[in-house]
Amino acid sequence: MRKLCPNLDNEDGLETVLEVPIPEEMFTLMGSSAILRWHNLRTFMKNQSHGKYSTSHLPSGSNSEFMALLKLVGSPLIPLQVHCDCALTRPIKDCSIEASTAKYIVQQYVAAIGGLAALNAVNSMCAVGQVKMVGSEMHKADDNSVQTTTKVNSEVGGFVLWQKNPDLWYLELVVSGYKVSAGSDGSVAWNQSGSQPSHANKGPPRPLRRFFQGLDPRSTANLFLDAVCTGEKTINKEECFILKLETPADILQSQSTSQTEIVHHTIWGYFSQRTGLLVQFEDTKLVKMKAARGDDHVFWETTMETLVGDYRYVDGINIAHGGKTSALLFRYGHAYNQKRRIEETWEIDEVDFNICGLSMECFLPPSDLKRDDGEQ
Structure with missing residues (x-):
């Protein structure tokens, strides 16, 4: 690097x-x-925002479309807020067997990741990594042969990620000369790209999905404490428990806008029965959008699967240092019936905890931030 x-x-x-x-x-x-x-x-x-020396090969019709794809895969959020629970426990009284089993699996994960004492000793983090992205052209939705282009044409980039707690974070991602920034100051999460105005995400601040690819074990444990165990599955020859989270309807409504309705957003975590570690993180999101004309709607369904691996200890905490994310985009309704696939291979080069001098000023949103409700 x-x-x-x-x-x-x-x-x-x-x-x-x-x-x-x-x-x-x-x-x-x-x-x-x-x-x-x-x-x-x-x-x-x-002038990083203009991508003057871009070498992009990712199929897209314009620079703005490339930026949209980059944000979708590079800096998505999860739908749920995560609150740091130092005890990392939930009462199991009156819980279903599925819910109590999930809590037990999370406790095994906490032990495998380094233990509660090591996790509670962390108050901030900085991670530096690199990514490679490949993508497919748009295909008809009934075409089961949607494959990404060869890795020779991959997009290459790097990122820096700062975090003080689940609601205080900042990401800068540069891929093939294009830059995306995203962050949260504890009250609003936002993103910024190119020459477009900064945009605030609807609803309360939420964590970056990239944290749950093995970078933030404490948030991962807190997130899945409220899950249910739905069965078992083999991932890369590893027998795993499946933990599932459904986003409540009121939270989905708070994140919807006048033009878009989030129909559902479901999260799965696959935890190894042998090691207790998170092996795969997956989520599926369905958004209904108003069509430009008429009463028809356009639906966007995004499924993202992230394989997590290369665990290494950093200050007593087992952190994943590599993996692969595959995103399948499916657009249908009105005159659309298309899908495409984008894959990101990522590596973590450096991870440091308890960063000195990381103040609130490091997480301030841009001055041109625009909100969906019209506020500045």
């Missing part, structure tokens, strides 16, 4: 620290020579 840009105007000058480290492969694509790459990188740093 490239973390520094040399001072091209003064050989003796200090190097500039990149806000988002970029993979070596992305740097190589920035020019035919080392000098040209450094000049292009410096120009890119001055």
Whole structure:
């Protein structure tokens, strides 16, 4: 990962620290020579939002469509708020067998991840990683052969993620010269990309989905304490328990807008029976949108499956350092009947806990933030 840009105007000058480290492969694509790459990188740093040196191969009709796909796969939120419960317990009195079984599985996960004492010792986190994305063209929905393009044409990028608790976080993601920012200041979650105004997500602030890919075990444990165990499944030759969460109707309504209605958003966690660790995180979201004309509606169904692996201990906590996310987008209704697949392979290069000097100012939303209800 490239973390520094040399001072091209003064050989003796200090190097500039990149806000988002970029993979070596992305740097190589920035020019035919080392000098040209450094000049292009410096120009890119001055105006990252426009993606002037983009090398995108991800199928899309425009830059705005590429940004939408990047946000969808790179920085989605989960539908539920997560509150840090230091005890990480829930009463099992009057619980169903499915619910009490889920609570027991979560306790095994907490033990496998490093134990309650190690988790409670963490008050903040910073993670640096890199991603590769590949995608398919739009296909008819009855075409079962939707496959991504070859990895030769993959999009390459890097990200930095800061977190102080589930409601305080900030992400910067750069892929093939395009940048997406997202964050939460504890009262509103927002995202920003390109030259478009910053946008506030409807409803109370929610965690970033990327936390639940093995980066934030405490939030993962708290999330699935309210789940039910629905059975077993084999994932990559690993026998797993299946924990399921349905988003309540009132929460879905609070996140809907005048133009979109979230019909359902369901979450699954697959926990290894052998190790207790999270092996796969999955969610499915169905959104009903008003059509541009007439009374017909357009439906968007998004299914995301994330394989989680390469667990390594960092300060006594077992953190996943790699995995793969596959997103299947299905659009139907009105005149549409299409689907496409996008895959992201990700690696974590660095994880640090208890970051000094991480104040509220680090999580302030952009000044041009726009809300769905018209407020600024």
